[in-house]
Amino acid sequence: MEVDSAASAAAASRPRTVLQMLVRNSSVWFGGVVLAVMLLTALLAPFMGTIDPSNIDPIYRNKVPGTERMLRLEDGSEVPIKHWMGTDMLGRDVYSRVIYGSQISLVVGLAVAVLSIVVGLVIGLVSGYIRWLDGIVMRIMDGLMAIPAILLAIALMSLFNAGLGTVIFAIFIPEIPRVVRLVRSIVLSIREEPYVESAVSVGTPLPLILIRHVLPNTIAPLIVQGTYICAFAILVEAILSFLGVGIPPEIPTWGNIMAEGRILFQIFPHNLLFPGIFLAITILAVNILGDGLRDTLDPRMAKRLG
């Protein structure tokens, strides 16, 4: 008997690895490139022609985009600068604030995605595989899901200091049940697969079964879910800051900038417009990346959508 020639011949014409498939997908390309640019911008914020984002200058407050002026540096010398995005009501450079603000947004997005996936994965694996634990764990998850992120953030703010950690914590806790449910549903179907049962019958210990045979099946759906969580977290962080229950106002975040720009929105819309555009583009890119990943990692879905 020879090796199944049908399978190997078909495999030859298709891209061989997942990586090659990802490169061929235009959504992955677009989302990935935009997100990479955003990440670079955030990392290189000090070298992007920015000035200190908290530098207050009352004389130059509420200037429209494109205003030029001389900036006095600490050593007393003066340099000409241009406010590409205008200044806010305290005379701070909006461009610098938006660029520095992207750091917070991306950190929050990534941290929430990674944390909720790691925690949710562990809980989901155990809950899906160990039957008697399932009922208890899932009821706790139902309870967690009933807590709105914003309410939790307000509660935490009143208990602890407002800060990055508190915000990340407040957003990631209500995300856990979503991941747990996804992982659990995969585990429930995989645990019935004959290859898992034969692992049981050759005496493989439970932790090894979970890591070797069950966990790999959850990776692809989790990557996809991770991008959506990331986008959602960036959005919620902006909402929390906008409502004044997130990151303290002296640290620039897209939400903070918009919250402060809200008051003078009708006269000087640029305070709201530019952070808004950055926020929209980032979330769009993450979501498109997520769709592309879903299409390549779960080809059935792509076919159904045509």
Next chain:
Amino acid sequence: MQPVLKIDNLSVQLPKGADRQHAVENVRLEVLPREILCIVGESGSGKSVTGLSVMGLLPKGQLKPVSGKILLQDENLLEASEERLRDLRCTGMSMIFQEPMTALNPVMRCGDQIDEVLSTHTKLEQKERTQRIIRIMEEVRLPEPERLINAYPHQLSGGQRQRIMIAMALVLEPVLLIADEPTTALDVTTQSSILQLIRDIQHDHQTGVLFITHDFGVVAEIADRVAVMQWGKVVEFGEARQILSDPQHDYTRMLIGAVPSMKPGHREREESSQVVLNTEKLSKTYSERSLFRTTRTVYAAQQVDIELRRGETLGIVGESGSGKTTVARCIVRLIDPTSGEVFLDGNEIGQLRTGQLRPYRKRIQIIFQDPYRSLNPRRIVGDSIIEGATNYGISREDALKRAHSLMELVQLDPNSLDRFPHQFSGGQRQRICIARALTMEPEVLIADEAVSALDVSVQAQVLKLLDDVRRRFNLALLFITHDLRVAAQICDTVAVMSQSKVVEYGLTHDVFSNPRHEYTRSLLDAAPGKDWEFDLSLNTHG
């Protein structure tokens, strides 16, 4: 006689990158009125593609007829428009499929599904249509048609659903019925009544039937003429009697030779051989519990007493839902028995906890039905094979050495240990599963429908391998199957299970030649092609 269907030189192209250029190539067939033409072949032979191209149901963009003609009463279907084909379906030609559960719409009443055919193709009044529906339901021998008209598919049994499908297909009296493995998913007793029905009804309606099957038993039962397909080509075409008794082509000889005989082989039984595993009053019940009380109890296995001896094969035969797999899973302890005992060499293992069970696990190994799901698709087969041995403290190198020699034993190339499961065929994967079970050096090997998903020629090879392995390692083999032919060939003793109980238990030869229980008799009676003795001597050419 004018044929109802004439396929002339049909070729259907496969998409680029497939293993061959054509799914079917230069196929010539004809179906006469009142005739049953069986297309027989193994998986991938192109028999279903032939049926689908007649119906115009080939998947768009993947399979394309590139040459030839399909004439349904002199009309070339390959040139017909989409509208014309839609008109012809059900009025001129109909198709029934393998899986009656998925072929019926689960949220539509059965009567409405038949009515859909009538209202699409005729201008009959509601009242006349209902009469027609009841008449056709009576004709396919469904009980109480007036009641079943309002039933949903899930309320019917598999056989009844297939009857609804046949009613839908035949209500407008088409000249051609295409049946694509219509009984493969059914139990053997249901299968025999459906076959009987198809034969009777096509005779009354003068329908020509194109019957697609892989089972030579069914062919012997139902066919007037036979076309044998291999690799997309018709290799032999002729009268059924002629082909079954005197096949000309080597491939047909090999296929017929591979069909296991219903006559059990004789094997001397050593009374002295030692009992390795036995169960006492083994039972498994599932109870559905609502919040406070038990609402429903399902008995999956009741009071099963079986005994496995070293070097012997015990078969458990029965239809789906009879509890045979439950017994196997209780013995391997994939599920916990509700009550009763399982003794391995005199040690009770049925009620042991997970930790205590560990030393016993390696002594009982199981092989599953589906070769495509029994191996983790993400791990190379070498890792899958040595997983068990390394669990019990054998070093990776030693385990790999053992895997090497076992791959040779199951007649696979030991150098392919670093390949992934998808690079192997179904039969090869089943061999890998056997090698995986053997690395544990078990005393008891359980084969749960281990050859049921395989083509008949591959099935014969795997059966032979299992038997060799049993002899070589002096294993006790528990062989679970629904196929009486397979059981007759491999088992020393058989236990017949029905409705979760063992109804008959004895030496294979005694049970087959002199069945005592009524259920065993009906099971043996229903076996397709039981009157036909397939000549094993033909195999010499294969």
